[in-house]
Amino acid sequence: MAESAMLQTDRISKALEAFVKTGQDLLQNAKRESKEGSTHDFVTKKIRIERRDSLLGLIAVGAKLYKSLSVKKKSEAEKVWKNAYHCAQVRDAVEAFLQLETDWDTFLEHLDAELRMSDLTLHRGTQMGQLSAETPLIDARTGEAVTLGNYLRKGERILLVLIRQFACLLCRIHVGELEANQGMLDAQSVRVLVISFGSQEGARYWLQDTDCKYDMLLDPERKIYSGFGLGASVTKVLSFENMLLYSEYIISNHTFPQAPAFIKDDMFQLGGDFVLDEDGKVIFSHCCKSPVDRPVVSEMLTSITKGNPTTGS
Numbered sequence: 001m002a003e004s005a006m007l008q009t010d011r012i013s014k015a016l017e018a019f020v021k022t023g024q025d026l027l028q029n030a031k032r033e034s035k036e037g038s039t040h041d042f043v044t045k046k047i048r049i050e051r052r053d054s055l056l057g058l059i060a061v062g063a064k065l066y067k068s069l070s071v072k073k074k075s076e077a078e079k080v081w082k083n084a085y086h087c088a089q090v091r092d093a094v095e096a097f098l099q100l101e102t103d104w105d106t107f108l109e110h111l112d113a114e115l116r117m118s119d120l121t122l123h124r125g126t127q128m129g130q131l132s133a134e135t136p137l138i139d140a141r142t143g144e145a146v147t148l149g150n151y152l153r154k155g156e157r158i159l160l161v162l163i164r165q166f167a168c169l170l171c172r173i174h175v176g177e178l179e180a181n182q183g184m185l186d187a188q189s190v191r192v193l194v195i196s197f198g199s200q201e202g203a204r205y206w207l208q209d210t211d212c213k214y215d216m217l218l219d220p221e222r223k224i225y226s227g228f229g230l231g232a233s234v235t236k237v238l239s240f241e242n243m244l245l246y247s248e249y250i251i252s253n254h255t256f257p258q259a260p261a262f263i264k265d266d267m268f269q270l271g272g273d274f275v276l277d278e279d280g281k282v283i284f285s286h287c288c289k290s291p292v293d294r295p296v297v298s299e300m301l302t303s304i305t306k307g308n309p310t311t312g313s
Contacts, residue, residue, distance in 0.1 A: 008084065009084045011069075012090050019061055023058055030107065050258055055243075058247075062246070073251075104239075117268065128228060135280075156278060157278070159273065160224070161214075161273055162224065166205060166257075167267070169255075185297075195219055195224060196216065196217075196218055197220060200218065205259060205260060209257065232268040237290065242292060271291075273286045275304055
């Protein structure tokens with residue numbers, strides 16, 4: 001029994017040590033690359049899902065950690081090493097893990113400050129309470145210039161789903177959940193409009209790749225995004241906590257999309273969900289704090305029914 005417990009603690013400590021070592025290597029590589037050119041070029045060109053040696057490489061490393069510990073979630077992994085905390089080697093490995101988290105997030109916060117990312121400069125207290133019917137948009141399928149008024153109808157509500165980027169897995173999952181709960185939306189006369197700030201070429205790729213049937217509109221100048229206080233943030237997208245949450249999707253057999261290279265995008269833009277009444281008044285607002293922060297469909301509809309306008313900011 002004692003030998004079995006020793007083997008277990010040894011397995012836990014070695015799994016954590018391997019994760020921390022690779023995580024430190026990824027972080028040091030990022031720090032080095034960020035100094036080789038402009039910070040903007042580093043953020044837009046060097047942090048890519050297809051580059052295993054970029055910061056995004058931590059997602060796969062996190063998934064490997066979970067497999068080594070025979071778990072599927074970070075919360076389950078924490079329980080495993082907490083149960084072995086009596087072992088000094090495990091305690092040391094956990095402390096190194098926590099130090100990596102601090103160092104990781106500190107570096108991201110430095111990038112946000114260096115670039116003056118819009119999430120830091122937008123004032124979230126001045127969100128729009130109503131959208132004008134004249135708000136200019138572009139029909140993603142036809143390229144036709146339209147206005148929000150084309151979609152406002154008497155007795156109908158509009159759910160604006162502002163996606164982050166065309167390759168955002170969590171956005172795709174959220175839209176899929178809306179489609180799966182279409183009956184609930186129909187029961188409350190809620191019509192879904194997907195909004196992107198990207199190009200029409202990117203939108204066509206997204207529509208084909210997702211087989212989404214909802215109307216999709218483009219807000220190329222991000223006026224709706226900024227009006228709702230939705231900025232861009234390296235920290236809120238790539239935080240240590242979020243990276244390990246993304247790892248859970250790998251364990252669940254999800255694949256992170258890779259948009260074609262010719263599509264210009266912004267992976268650090270934050271998204272949100274907003275419901276408008278027939279006059280364009282905002283009756284529900286959810287500003288995503290991170291890519292994994294989307295409202296649950298049933299809870300969102302309950303909030304609308306009860307007249308609770310905000311679930312997140």
